[in-house]
Amino acid sequence: MTETTDAGRQATAALSGAAAPAIELRGISKAFGPVQANKDISIRVMPGTIHGIIGENGAGKSTLMSILYGFYRADAGEILINGRPTIIHDSQAAIRAGIGMVFQHFKLVQNFTVLENVILGAEDGALLRPSLAKARKTLAHLAEEYELDVDPDAVIEELSVGHQQRVEILKALYRHADILILDEPTGVLTPDEADHLFRILRGLKEQGKTIILITHKLREIMEITDSVSVMRRGEMVATVKTAETSPEELAELMVGRKVLMHVPKAPANPGDTVLKLENLRVTDAEGVDRLKGVSLTIRAGEILGIAGVAGNGQSELLEVLGGFGAGKVTGRMEVQGQEVVLAGHGATGQTRRARGIAHVPEDRHHLGLILDFSAWENVAFGYHGAKDYQASGLFMDNAAIIRDTEGKMERFDVRPPNPHLPAQSFSGGNQQKIVLAREIERNPVLLLVGQPTRGVDIGAIEFIHRRIVELRDAGAAVLLVSVELDEIMSLSDRIAVMFDGQIMGERLPAETNERELGLLMAGVAQTKGAAE
Amino acid sequence: MTKLPTWADLVLVPFISLLLAAVISAIVILAIGGDPIEAVTVMVDGAIGSPYGWGYTLYYTTSFIFTGLAVTVAYHAGQFNIGGEGQAQLGGLGVALVCLALPWPHWSLALVAATAGAALFGAAWAAIPAWLQAKRGSHIVITTIMFNYIGAAFIVYMLVEVLRPVGQMDPASARFPEGAKLPNFGQIPGLDLIFSNKVPANVSFFAAVAACFAVWALLWRTKLGYEIRAFGKSESAARYAGISPVKVIMLAMLISGGLAGMMAINNVMGESERLVQNASEGAGFIGIAVALMGRNHPFGVFLAALLFGFLYQGGAEMGLWTTIPIELRLLLQGLVILFTGALDTMVRMMLVPFFRLARGAV
Structure with missing residues (x-):
């Protein structure tokens, strides 16, 4: 608690304007062709503070930082470092000016x-x-x-x-x-690693370093920054002291409208068992046991959330269920009472889809999409053998797929609604909507969904959560894997916690809290109620 | 960073690349005491200045289309088929066996059967490296290169020990029967008004053009083509989608080998009319350059094959009629490959500022 008051005091001191700002941007503008990525942006970051820059994907955060680091030249405006106007024409100049950058991709x-x-x-x-x-x-x-x-x-x-x-x-x-810019630093970290990172950042701050933190996670902004600037569509819409704002206010500033942080959902009305897993074990090529006897059931109209720190077997679970697991697999899988071939011959994405199992994979860039393919080709991905996509015996009906894509783009609000653009030109949220539309609109009996909102902006998160809940209400069973505890808590009807390839325990969202789940995620044995 | 307009990407960049290759070739020709102007005149005149020249240019083009398409199909599956040369030679064996098997009543029947034989043998030669890649992970670049050598040796063995008629000295098969003789451009009604009976270009040119359409339809209109392209772009995603890697690698390589083999209907059946040693004369390797320059699109392959046909024929004429040695043809081809393939990005980067300026002015 002392930390927040400390941070608040520093922010106040910083904003009072005693010293020259470590970084000052004045009227920075940058356009790429017709797209105005940055529009007349001015900020002041005081030395020895942590300044957050928050905004949806495509709001212009990365462009702004690329200008500061010399990757792009601004069309207009100037940069002042410690009060001195500085021209940064390449990254060497940025380094000389005392700017260091930690990229999202190392x-x-x-x-x-x-x-x-x-x-x-x-x-x-x-x-x-x-x-x-x-x-x-x-x-x-x-x-x-x-x-x-x-x-x-x-x-x-x-x-x-x-x-x-x-x-x-x-x-x-x-x-x-002296000035450290971090671009979405926690995107790839476990909660523990993120905590450690924040301790490092606080230590750096105490030594007088200035830190700019680019993120779209509100929680991080609230936890560590002294002040925060919000970007929306290339413009800086507000700069506020963190102590004087709230996540709700920031979310509204980012999106430009009120955002529901938790999707409202009716109590589950579970029906028959859809997925039944018994003693699922996976041993990888190196002989490491990835899953050590996982058993679980999901009923129709129910969302089972799998919480856990990344790398505890969730990915292997999704891959095996999705029909493309690697290594030695044993155990039993039933869907709607009928056994499904777990691995080897007969276990492919195609046969799973034929059984009504849809899969929104964790990694949409390497699994869910082919980034070079157009949106419509991606809509057919995995369903390219579907009857409604074939013209005659020999050819695919590309026109039908394009028509279907247009419909999906409209229903899922994919922007821009152009089926011919390559998948990589869409923002993370819109890419995920394409995957989701493809998997959901086939009315699966079981939806496997991994990290549905990773790298997705806030406006789209709400939309994606809504669609998952709607699918549940329509009677599908949903297996949700996420490392975001918030997401697990707000979407799941039941929560199973995975640690080291095992299910540590199951809880009902209403009867648990983040502390208890956190202990289970850390592998502390299940002693129900002991966390309280 | 900035993207070029499509027309610049497809027309301007290759054009400037070719210009650069030509300029450097001219400098080299000057350096060895030749006259670049004369060289260009002789080349253009010899390759496209007369029906006779065209007859040779299109003959080479036909071969390059097949081998270029072979590389293209494999490329889309993420496989680099360097074995076009060996597959083309085996294709020649297939053609020879078919043509010598029967006293063919009409060339059209012989052509259909020989095409099938060529494709079958070419595909079979690609099948082993493909299988090793799909099942054992042996790198296809290495195995296809090795199979070129094995193929060449195998052909020599077949010619010397099996196909050589009794009493003949040179290692070659017997002449194909009359009924297996393909009409050349001078024997096709309509075309015979332009071309003489002497040109090697023959009906298999039209088979090559048809193959361009077929490959385009395969890759962009069929389920198999979709799977090939998806697998080539992302193996991990293909696994997620349930596309079988073994199936895609095998089928793509069989089709690729088949196309390379089909080149033999042009050179073996259409021109030499018997199987000789090293019949493909490097066309399998030129196919790599053709595919590279043609951006692995059948239409691009067609244009690039035409260009390389021109270089091949023009280069030969240059070697014949000027003091410039014929080996310079290799330099020319090498520079074209270097600039259109490897240094393509450099040319594009040089163009970007101009387009940025132009856009700013609008």
Whole structure:
């Protein structure tokens, strides 16, 4: 609790304007062809504060930061660093101005060590040895100061995502960054890793570093920032002190209308058992047990939420159920009372779909969509053998698929509603709507859905949640896997918690809370009520 | 960053790439003491300046269309088929066996059967590398290259030990029967008004054009083509969708090998009328360049094959009538491949500022 008052005080001090702002942007505008990505944007970020920039996907956050880091030149406006006008024409200039950037997708050489990555591009001379020795010393120092401990000799590809991110931060600090920009830093982190990151950021702040945090997660903004700027459609619509705002207000500013943080839903009215899993075990190619005897049932008209930290077997569960699991699979799967082939011959996405099992996969970029394909080709993806998509024995009926896509785009509010655009040109939310429309509109008896709102903007989250609940109300069984506890709590009729390939326990949303679920997620044995 | 308009992408970029290749070729020709102007004149004149030249250019084009399409189909499945050369040679064996099997009553019957034989043998030669890739993960680039050598050796064995008529000295099959003789452009009613009886271009050119349409329809209009393209773009997503990797790799490679093999109806059946050693003369490798330049689209392959046909025939004429050695033809082709294939992005980047300016002015 002391932290929030502390943060509030700092924010107040910062906004009072005693010192020159660490970063000041004045009237920044940037257009890509007809698209105005940034429109007359001005912000001031005081030194020693954490400033959040929040906005939906496509609001112009990344463009703005790319201008600040020298990837793009602004069409108009100026940048002041510590009160001095600065021209940043490339990333080298940004680094010289003391700006460090941690990208959403890390820029690390996978088979280099931490040390080698840190000095890459910042070597002191032709010989590496002195640079490496210097970096080793600096890293030890930084590790102590900011909890940024990473083994300097570890090879990047062997590090967890959280540690890789620390290497990115170390890279920036090694280059003497005073201003650190982090783009959606928690998107890939577990809750624990995210907490650790926030401790690091607070430590950096106390040392007088300035931090800009780009995110679309309101909770993070509320937790860690001192002040926050909201972007919408290329414009900066508000800058407020975090202590003086609320998630509801920020959401409304982001979307431009009132947003329901929790989709209203009637109590479940479960029918017959649709999915029955008995003692499902998966051993991967390296011989590691990924699922260690998972048993569960889902009835018609019911949403079972699987909570858990990413990497505890949820992905393997979805893949096996979706018909494309890898490794050795044993156990029994029944859908509507009939056994389904779990793995091997006869277990494919096609046979699952034929049984009425639809799947919105966790990773829409690598599984759910083909990014180079047009929207209509993606609408046919997985259903390309469907009767209504065939013209005659030989050819596909492309015109019919395009017509169907137009309808789906309208019903699911996909923007822009152009079936011929490649999938990669849609925002995350609209891509997910395309996948969802494809899977839901076939009226499945069982919907498998993984991370339905990952990388999706707030306006679309509400829409997607609504559709999932509607499908439940229409009598489908839904298996929801999500690492977002909020999402699990608000959508599920029952919650199962997974840890280390096992179901740790089942709870009803009304009878549990985040603390109890958190303990189960951490593998603390099921002692019902003990959390309270 | 900035995207070029479609017309610039499809027309302007290749055009400038070709221009650059031509300029550098001209510099090289100057450096070795030749006259670039003369070279260009001889090339253009020899390749497209007369019906006789066209007769050769289109003959080469026919072969390159088949091998280019072969690379294209495999490419869309994410497979790099370098084995067109070996598949084309095996296709030649298929053609020879079919043509020598019967005293064919009419060329049209022989053509249908020979095409099937060529496709079958070419596909069979692609099947083993495809199977190794699909089932064992052996890299198809390596295996198809090796199969080129195995194929060449196998053909030599077949010619020397099996197909060579008794008493003949050179390693070649017997001449095909009269009924298996394909009409060349000088023997096709209508075309005979333009072309003489001497040109090697023959009816298989029309089979090549038909193959372009067939490949286009396969890739963009059928379920199999959809699966091939989906698998080629993303293996993981294809698995999610229930597309069988083994099926896609096998079918795409069989079709690819079949197309490469079908080239033999042009050179073996249409021109030499018997099977000789190394009948494909590198056309299998040129197919890679043709597919690359044609952006792996059948229409692009057609245009690129035409260009390479021109370079091939023009280059030969240049070697014949000027002091410039015929080997320069290889340099020319190499530069065209370098600029249209590998340095394509460079040309595009050079163009971007102009289009940005033009857009700003509007």
